Amino acid sequence: MLLSVEPDGPVPIYQQIRDRIVEAIAGGRQPAGSGLPSTRQLAVDLGVNFHTVNKGYDLLRQEGLLRIGRKSGAVVQRDAGSGPPRPDWAQDWAARLQTLLAEAAAQGLPAEDIMRYCCEAIAAFAFPEGQP
């Protein structure tokens, strides 16, 4: 999996690490059961502080996407084929999506353009066979 961060960008690095890994899981590049580098290794490879990577991994662990074992290291726990998420998770996510879509509407992006962006993003995800 290719992972890139923008160290001097506006988004905190730990958030970028978390976001890139979520995208890789959704895109099928990092399926459930696949391993990720240890926090120390990824910190060395990105040239960032160890705690920064730890914070990113911790977010993924709290979201149930990553399992961090002493021996097994960091392993992806869920992906698009792992079944439906918890109901309360979907509610939280819908609220965040509402804000994200509202930003586009507030900036004057037409509804059909918003739909097109959404469809393009979904088309890049690796849903299991049989799902639309």
Next chain:
Amino acid sequence: MSASRLFAEVTVPFFAVTLCLAPAVTRPTLPFGVRVPPERASATVIRHERRIYYVRTAAIGACCIVLAVLLQGYGSWWLTRIILLLEVAADLGCYWLARRKITAVKTAEDWYAGHRQIVATDTSWRTDPPRFPVRWLIPALIVIAVTIIVGALRYPDLPARLALTGRGGRRVPRSVVTAFAVVAVQVYVTALWTGMMLLVYRSRPDIEAADPAASTRRYRRFLAACTRAVLTLLALVNLSMLLVALRNWQVYRLTGAASALPVLPFVVGLLVLAAVSFRVGQGGSRLPGGAGGHGAAAGTDRDDDRFWKAGLIYVNRDDPALLVGSRFGVGWTFNLANPTAWLVIAAIVAVPAGLTAISVTVGL
């Protein structure tokens, strides 16, 4: 010509050629230690400075070689070392001048304006790490074993006082320490280089943001080729020391030009390493199968010049890396802001210093 004499004669031309050609093996986006965006890699100022550097260092090299040849046979062997020191200092001065010029243009024209600066990595480097070629270490270990066996067989027949190489014919009393000192050096050199290469295998690969997947593949090939070349050099260095030991143990005696024989394997090893470095380039930058392939570039390599002192020394407190790819020539350099780097350097210095102290104590 003695072994040490030949070694001294070879070093001045060797450094003249390697330092002159160093810009050819460095990454195109790191000319003279200055990070530049890919589309500026062949900017006029860079091509101009590279040409000037080649001319200047070629002239310096030629002068130093002539000087070394003319002074051969005069004064002490230190003369050649002084010439070598001056040669390296002058070449680094040329490097510094070129770097200053390119940096000035880069800053004035703001080459990084509008670039999204990123750091890219390929996690497969850790989840599917390259394997250290242990088999290539076997020849070096066999040579050490042969040295120990021959030494053990010869030891009972050695005279009471030994004439050791590099001691101006002064004889030292025979003891296990004096007879086997060369084995200690072989073991130290082998352990040091193997340890360094193992550290390199754990360090971060040089990955280009413009094409992370292809540059990771190239780096894997580069690392494998360099490690094999280093382990070949190691076997040949040990062979050189075996030849020195055999002479110390009076297995053979050479006079005249032939007495330079022990240093030859070492010289061959250096040439192999130089040839491999030239073939692959720093981080695999001269290997085929590169630019513009896999996926759209998400950004440009981050401008990290501020962490490189004089374009040669890496000091970055925020980077946990111990070793990083060097910016001049082929190889790796320590992150001097990492305390572990100082521990490793201290250990590298302490072991030979300790060995020397022991040999002095026992009266070698």
